[in-house]
Amino acid sequence: MPNHAGNLYALAQIRGNHFNGQVAAIISYPEEGAQLRALGADDIFNIYEEAGSGFARHVIESKA
Secondary structure, three states, rough: OHHHHHHHHHHHHHHOOOOHHHHHHHHOHHHHHHHHOOOOOOEEEEHHHHHHHHHHHHHHHHHO
């Protein structure tokens, strides 16, 4: 979800209902990751870092 407060709420609800599956969250700012991890997020992905590495991979592959 694009809203950090919504992510915090959703994760609290998920964990509060004893969901034991893997939960991944997307963040926009590094400081958001610590809050989500504290609530039990298993994986955190910074959307800007992932977009940047994906773009770089695309450029490298297109030159090969």
